[in-house]
Amino acid sequence: MAITTFAELKTAIANFLARSDLTDRIPExxxxxxxxxxxxxxxxxxxxxxxxxxxxxDEFISLPTDLRKIxxxxxxxxxxxxxxxxxxxxxxxTYPSSGGGRPKYYTVLGAEIVLRPIPDSVYTxxxxxxxxxxxxxxxxxxxxxxxRHPDAYLYGSLSASYIYLMEEARAAQYDSxxxxxxxxxxxxxxxxxxxGTLSMKSNYSG
Numbered sequence: 001m002a003i004t005t006f007a008e009l010k011t012a013i014a015n016f017l018a019r020s021d022l023t024d025r026i027p028e029x030x031x032x033x034x035x036x037x038x039x040x041x042x043x044x045x046x047x048x049x050x051x052x053x054x055x056x057x058d059e060f061i062s063l064p065t066d067l068r069k070i071x072x073x074x075x076x077x078x079x080x081x082x083x084x085x086x087x088x089x090x091x092x093x094t095y096p097s098s099g100g101g102r103p104k105y106y107t108v109l110g111a112e113i114v115l116r117p118i119p120d121s122v123y124t125x126x127x128x129x130x131x132x133x134x135x136x137x138x139x140x141x142x143x144x145x146x147x148r149h150p151d152a153y154l155y156g157s158l159s160a161s162y163i164y165l166m167e168e169a170r171a172a173q174y175d176s177x178x179x180x181x182x183x184x185x186x187x188x189x190x191x192x193x194x195x196g197t198l199s200m201k202s203n204y205s206g
Contacts, residue, residue, distance in 0.1 A: 003150035006030075006136040012150075013157050025164065026157070030136060033156025033178070037145065038068060038132040040182050043189045045144035047071065050127045054119035057100065060112045061125055069130040073106050073113065076124040083115070091116060152181040 003012050010026045050064045075081040083106045086094065091107040091114070101117035103125075108114075115125070134143045146153050155178040162171035 005141045029157040029160040032160040034133050046130045048131050054123045059115045059118040066131045067129045072128040
């Protein structure tokens with residue numbers, strides 16, 4: 001049986017469990033698997049772009065609500081200017097005053113990025129970031145992770161289900177398979193990113 005949709009995944013989980021009394025719990029097991037995958041997976045399908053315009057004299061820009069990890073922050077100027085990340089301590093040590101100019105650095109405070117120098121004009125800031133996995137539901141019946149890696153979804157959901165059932169041996173068995181699937185997905189993604197004659201890894205920060 002193919003596992004390409006939310007409904008098919010729920011059926012596969014029920015088949016593996018061979019129980020009819022957990023139907024209402026299965027979406028919870030899937031959600032728990034997604035929570036872990038959102039924390040641990042690093043795939044190209046999770047990368048997104050977001051743009052926002054600065055306001056002169058305002059150093060704060062709200063982060064996307066689905067952001068998990070920042071890959072790059074840049075100004076879409078001519079030429080493009082990539083901003084350097086600084087920890088909050090270094091950020092405010094380097095730029096303690098409120099002087100304005102074209103931003104060169106950013107840091108992250110809560111749900112916002114902060115720019116210094118404080119923008120002296122309108123700049124288009126673009127973020128390239130890793131997003132959380134778009135959770136499956138009756139309305140969102142599939143996503144790229146399920147299409148490419150249904151085994152990860154299945155093993156993660158079964159691990160959560162056997163934890164719920166307090167069957168430690170089976171929970172550990174499927175957790176091991178889940179961990180292996182996540183590692184293999186990340187390894188495959190690394191090879192796709194960094195194969196070829198030029199191999200460069202970008203720093204993730206945030």
